[in-house]
Amino acid sequence: MPPLPVNREYTLLKPAAQRLGLHPFDIPMLRNSVPYGGRPPCMQCRWCVGFACEVNAKCGTQNTSIPAALATGNCELRTGCMAREVMTDARGRATGVAYYDADDRLREQTADIVIVSSAAVESARLLLNSKSKMHPAGLGNRYGWVGRNFQGHSYSGAYGLFDFETYDDIGPGASIAVCDYNHGTPGLIGGAMLANEFIRLPYQFVGTAPPGVPQWGRGHKDYMRQWYRRSMAVQGPTQEIPIAESRVDVDAKVKDFWGLPVARLSGGKHPKTMETAAAMTDKAEAWLKAAGAIRTWKKLPGKGTSGGQHQAGTCRMGDDPRVSVVDKYCRVHDQDNLYVIDGSVHVTNGGFNPVLTIMAIAYYAAERIVKLRKGRGV
Ligand code: SF4
Known part of the structure; x- marks a missing residue:
């Protein structure tokens, strides 16, 4: 499919990027x-x-x-269900899934192959809650890696105000990006794709106001009236360096509706990630200024662990079972018929939205599963 028709922000940001020597492109928007x-x-x-x-x-x-x-x-869809655990036999091999159905009745579904695909928090939680004699710390967790290296993206960028209208009421809004800062910037580890932001409703815009703008009353209304249609935001998903201390584990005391231990998130960001994020705010600010912004201010990420979106990393892929959870085909190392296929397997998200990588890995792993299945390798 061709790109979506351009919006006004695109027409302002594209020549500005070119003046800065950057290489802007239309965003694949799914x-x-x-x-x-x-x-x-x-x-x-x-x-x-x-x-x-x-x-x-x-x-x-x-x-x-x-x-x-x-x-x-060939597919039966059961909605409204909650997986309780991946079941295993006496040898520790996956045999299916125990789950609560839409009426909260406990069911068991046996299977030759089990694929966990619940995103990085819930996939890790399900494996950690799948304890047995052979897997006392949870499935795939012999070396304690399930749930570790939890990451998302450190979104960072800048906001700008203009003395002319930038708003044209045309969604989705995000339309133009640059990848010039993803890699190879001296002194930085990683980087980010930078793009203009999605179209903002007034309540979303007010949350981005610069320091000093009142949150209510006359000052607030004046700010909204004057600048809502004269603003732009550029930001990007700064790559996070995975750290083992940033993790998902399960809570020993707090249980959910079904009595299953809830996920617990802890940890923070690597200091070098924060440095890269700060550098991306400078780049975003420079792009907005080149487009004509008369006032700019920065958006820096917090130091806490992320994963509110683009969650990844908790079942990392690798050749060595001692430092990873799945092999290059997403198969859990000590299992021949258990797979994790989602962002959990990303060693890093890179400085891009991760969905296309998740899809590519899913097709790659699925092709392998089909081949093995036809040859009865699993
Ligand atoms: S929500 Fe609106 S802008 Fe977004 S894809 Fe649908 S029609 Fe397009």
Whole structure:
């Protein structure tokens, strides 16, 4: 599909990036830009972030791979269920999944192959809650790596105010990006793709106000009236250096509705990640100024562990079972029929939104599983 039609921010930021010697490009948005797959194109509304798409143009498994799988007749979808544990036999081999169904009845589903695909927090939690005599610390956790290296992205960038209108009421908003700072910046480890932000509703805009702007009353209203349509934001997902202390584990005391130990997140960010994030704010600010911003201010990430979005890393991939959880085909090291396929296996997210990498690894691992299955390797 071609890129979505450009918005006003694009027309301002593109020449500015070129003046700075950068290499701007249209962002692949995972939204239909033309009719595709039985779904209409994006109608460029202003509610793209935080809301379901009213025309179903946004891509997700609910409107892409799951309907395709169901159409084969080989897939049965059970919704409203909660996995309790991956079951294992006396030798410690995965035999299926115990789960609560939509009526909260405990069920067991036996399986030749089990694939855990619940994103980095819940995949780690499920493996850690799958304890047995052969796996006393949880499945795949012989060397204590499940849940460690938890990471997301340290979003960092800058906001700018302009003395002309930048807002054109055309979503999704994010339209132009540069990858010039992802790698190879002297003195930094990693970097980020930088892009203009999604279209902002007034309540989202007010949360980005610069220091000193009142949160209520006349001053607040004046700020909103004057600047809502004369602002831009540029930010990006700064790559996080994985650290073992940033982790997901399960709480010994706190249980959820089904009596399962809840996930507990702890740790922080590597100091070098914070340095890179700070450098990305400088780059974003320079881009906004080149586009004509008359006032700019920075957005720095906090020092705590991230993972509120783009969560990854908790079942890291590697050749050595002593320092990783899955092999290069996403198979759990000490198991021949148990896989983890989601962002958990990322050693690092890099400085990009991780979804395309997750999809690529999923296809790669699935192809291998099919081949093994046909040869009865599993
Ligand atoms: S802007 Fe986002 S929510 Fe609106 S139609 Fe396009 S994809 Fe859907």
